[in-house]
Amino acid sequence: MRVGEGAVAEDMVVADGLHRTYGSGQTAVHALRGVSFTVRRGELVALKGRSGSGKTTLLNLVGGLDAPDAGTVRIDGTDPAALGEEERLALRRDRIGFVFQSFGLIPILTAAENVGVPMRLRKVPAREREARVELLLSLVGLAGHAAQRPTELSGGQQQRVAIARALANRPLLLIADEPTGQLDADTGLAVMELLRAVVRSEHVTALVATHDPQLLTLADRVLELRDGVVTSDDARGTAPAAPDGSGGPGGVKTPSR
Template identity: 65%
Template sequence: MSGDLAGGPLVTVRGVHRSFGSGPTAVHALRDVSFDVTAGTMVALVGRSGSGKTTLLNIVGGLDHPDAGTVVVDGAEVTGLDDDGLSQLRRAKVAYVFQTFGLIPVMTAAENVGVPLRLARMPTAERERRVELLLELVGLADHGEQRPAELSGGQQQRVAIARALAASPRLVIADEPTGQLDAETGLSVMALLRGVVESEGVTVLVSTHDPVMMALADRVMRMHDGQVDP
């Protein structure tokens, strides 16, 4: 599980600042944040609500832009990309898993997983094989024809993880992925994320409040008041 075996950094963050508002009422969400994430590892970002975790994840993934500083993901300087470049980054290199699952209600589990592959115009037969493999990976091989409303919360999050992995991203960003799940289901979802680091060779950056889940990570980064502890 050691990052030493995985190679160099996939993510490099240097001197990132992000504030919301201005003047004395400004909220300084991130203050001079710098760190690396080694390729092929799982890193847990830990801190209280309001510590800056979500803002940091959004900036790493190109959903938000810092006021200062740089972010590089797999050789691409995220902070220097235009809208087209950011769209390409999210299609090819970065995928997201959210607390609220974000599945399309009218689609089956298999169809939800296949959405990124349709966008990538993968041939139908190849797409169907990839979807079948991913549903098997997340333990839902027999649930591909069910819609989100027919699945439990834990099953929906597993579908969301399979969808995130569909296009073989280099980095999966998971923002409180177990926040709406009970402790046992949440732990199984975190164990699944741990497993995909091993089986798919993906890098995972995950925020969490749960200290039990930190044991599954290769590294824990703690945030306080917009800063990452050294």
């Protein structure tokens, strides 16, 4: 159920008391220990923390890829753990976009075909699908690479294709797990700048896990996880996107790198 039957909640993500443990007894790993936070619509929130701090586990719970042992998480007013499998699949397909460190592109498909896959799954008409693919590849700076396959693209270009694919079904929430982890520093910064730009232009809320201090400066807020607990919530002072999509004062341009 959505909040207020048609009303639009100010918060896109509401996590309350999330616990997740793997294993049992003396070998149990307590990945999350009572994590609570909210993400407002239009925010780009970064998760930071060392390996094993619980970042990926938290993203999996928010994205409906896993369920908490205790606590709740709501996405646009919906609790993924309370849904049946088909409804949960529909939630992930229609309202959540995923970007992974490993890109996850299908090698035999072109960039355009990779971006179009989520829309094929929704049976979007071909003309509408092709127009959306063209728009998204232009948005991520790859208009001239539509016919190239992943092996013909650089790592940064592959990640741009992955971002375009994540946006294909116009998700409300974008989840990215170390999206720059396989990229060099300059390319990683360009990809993070791109994520920030598309959050503004596509009116998307984003939750991004990263360990790079330089990339954290581009977020609206930074949540720090240590041993499965949120230890800080740092507002960077950047406003969410303006209602007209301009990105607030001065607007936001898609980076050319």
